[in-house]
Amino acid sequence: MSAPPESRQIDDDQEQEEVYVPVPHNPEALQILPLGGLGEIGMNLMVYETRGKLLLVDCGLTFPSHENPGVDVIIPDISYLQERKDDVVGIVLTHGHEDHIGALPFIWPEFKCPVFGTSFTLGLVGLKFQEHKLDANYLREVRHREGFQAGPFNLTLYYMTHSIVDASALAIRTHLGTVIHTGDFKFDHTPIDGRISDLFSMAKLGEEGVLCLLSDSTNVTHTGSALSEQSVRPALDEVMGRAKGLVVTATFSSNILRIQQIVDSAVAHGRKVVLNGRSMESNVSVARELGFIKIPPESLITVKQVKEHARDKVCIVSTGSQGEPNSSLMRIAHGEHKEIKLGQDDMVILSSKFIPGNEGAIWGLINLLYDAGVDVVHEKDMPSIHVSGHAPQDDLKMMLALTRPEFFIPLHGEPRHLHLHRRLAISMGVKDHKTLVAENGDRVELxxxxxxxxxxxxxxxxFVDGKGVGDICDIVMRDRRHLSQDGMVAVVMVVEKDTGKLLEGPEILTRGVIHEDENPIFLDEMRQAVAEAIKIGPKGMDFNEDEEVGANDLAVRAIRRFFKKRLGRRPVVLPMVMEM
Ligand SMILES: [Zn+2]
Ligand SMILES: [Zn+2]
Structure with a gap:
């Protein structure tokens, strides 16, 4: 789905010593450098540079796949900016999704620069700063349409509808002209909060002249125009109306307007509402405080109060729509949740997208629920239960038509999305040589x-794992994959220093290979194979003639052979040989 990880830690020494010399560039031009989010969907980070100053737009993370066992999150590599820290004049956030703000706690401390964003976005960032004990005085709340300055960049955010409230497109005014960075958007002309995308300002900017448009490519393969968030409500009402027992609705905790609709539908059907899951509680609390969601206080109950109400009078709004293994919805599905048990007549509504890569986990969740007798509604059976937050072709064309840019660069997509979006721009009149596809690391000059x-x-x-940021290089990741696939065998023994004769052992320990207690004979045979190899020496073991072979090499080779022959497996072998 995303570009393969490129890590510089495994370069050989020679390459590491090479000093990076930047290609000569025109300081009066505008440099545009994506460090994440172009060529992949996730971890967005764009760098704009002119007259020696740098502006960062968004600072997101991406979630690991099964390829990265044990990794919590993945963030962009910013080593290119190491030497330029003092030139960074600020970070502007287009909206509060994790792929746009999630890397801030790890990357911001490198710069300690002002962070600009609108109120809900900074509300979510504030939670992160609090959790990571960072100085929230650097957070600068700005309002839509109100210009602000960061170094040579004159900046304005404009309201855009998206699957999160308070999202924005960013206009960057420079001495060369105006650049529009759309962020994630769609044109929802009937949003449930009445706030439509700022088409007027886009048109006005177009009228004044736009040098370059950088626009969201996520849904470029979809024809037509965006479905309104409002279109989900009838589907919610229909399902809520026929549910006989408890209803659990799962969606993203940042999708505040969806949560609003779920709450409205639940209340209209006489149900109390429970907010379930840590981020659901904290995000909705921020949204309530800032006035982005309205929940009648008398409708809100806690998880513990569920049992005080009839089952058909409660709706739980939960996280866990992607089948995340640690989510509370997964615990509910496993029957391991302390307060919430589901069964016959109960209903789970997944008001969310099957995100590519998560399908297996989501189907797993759905299967568990069906096994428990629960009915499940999801977008594969009922497409109207969810709408996307990204602009399909007609909306993308509208953005191009309003802004009429001289230059065009597609944003936010895998290569296939970026190339198709570039073609779309050309079909709308952008000159072929005035548009290009840039991917992560491409330093563009305009x-x-x-x-x-x-x-x-x-x-x-x-890779971020626990408190470690960047300490897991590709070699560690390769070991983790190997360990997770084949397990580990450790062999412990003592040999005589001069003769190589076995004095004690070998003892063998395994993890993730075989159940030792149930396979004593197998272990015995393995020990014998090792002892035999030590006794005979390197002869007949395929070592090179000039190779110096120690007892640990013999043990490793013997165990590998043994496993290959007996089980066709390749566990990691760890020799611990003491010489006396
Ligand atoms: Zn995004
Ligand atoms: Zn987004």
């Missing part, structure tokens, strides 16, 4: 006449 890729700079993915 002046009034032309656009080109100057060079590809250091970029990649940094």
């Amino acid at each position: 002046d009034a006449e032309s656009v080109r890729i100057l060079e590809r700079v250091a970029h990649g993915r940094v």
Whole structure:
């Protein structure tokens, strides 16, 4: 789905010593450098540079796949910016999704610069700053349409409808002209809070002249225009109306307007509402405080109060729509939740997308629920239960038509999305040579006449695991994958220093390979194979003639052979040989 990880830790020494010399560039031009989010969907981070100053737009993370066992989150590699820290004048956030703000707690401390965003976005960032004990005085709340300055960049955020409230497109006014960075958007002309995308300002900017448009490519393969958030309500009402027991509705905790609709539908059907899951509680609390969601206080009950109400009078609004293994919905499905048990007549509504890569986990969740007698409604059977927050083709064309840019660069997509979006822009009149597809690490230079890729700079993915940021390199990741697939065998023994004769052992320990207690004979045979190999020595073991072979090499080779022959497996072998 995303570009393969590129890590520079495994480069050989020679390459590491090479000093990076930037390609000569025109300081009066505008440099545009994506360090994440172009060529993949996730971890958005764009760098704009002119007259020696840098502006970062968004700072997101991506979630690990099964390829990255044990990794919590993945963030962009910003080593290219290490030498330029003092030139960074600020970070602007387009909206509060994790793929746009999630890396801030790890990356912001490198710069300690002002962070600009609208109120809900900064509300969510504030939670992160609190959790990571960072200085929230750097957070600068800005309002839509109100300009602000960061170094040479004159900036304005404009309201855009998306699957989160308070999202924005960003206009960057420079001495060269105006650049529009759309962020994630769709044009919802009937949003349930009445706030439509700021089409007027987009048209006005177009009228004044837009140098370059950078626009969301996520749904470029979808024809037509965006479905309104409002269109979900009849589906929610229909399902809520026929549910005989408890209803659990799962959606993203940042999708405040969806949560509003679920609450409205539940209340209209005489149900009390429970907010379930840590981020559901904290995000809705921020949204309530800032006035983005309205929940009648008398309708809200706690998880513990569920049993005081009839089952057909309660609706639980939960996280866990992606089948996340640690989510509370998964615990409910397993029957392991302390307060919420589901069974016959109960209903689970997944008002969310099957995100590519998560399908297996989501079907697993659905199967568990069916086994428990629960009915499940999801977008594969009932498409109207969810709408996307990204612009399909007609909305993308509308954005191009309103802004009429001289230059165009597609944002937020895998290569296939970016290329198709570029073609769409050309079909709308953007000149072929004034649009290009840039991917992570491509340093683009734009002046009034032309656009080109100057060079590809250091970029990649940094793994975060617990408190470690970036300490897990590709070699560690490879070991983890190997361990997770084949397990580990440790062999412990003592040999005589001069003769190599076995004095004690070998003892064998395994993890994730075989059940030792149930396979004593197998273990015995393995020990014998190792002892035999130590006794005979390297002869007949396929070592090179000039190779110096120690007892640990013999033990490793013997165990590998043994496993290959007996089980066709390749466990990690860890020799611990003491010489006396
Ligand atoms: Zn996004
Ligand atoms: Zn988004």
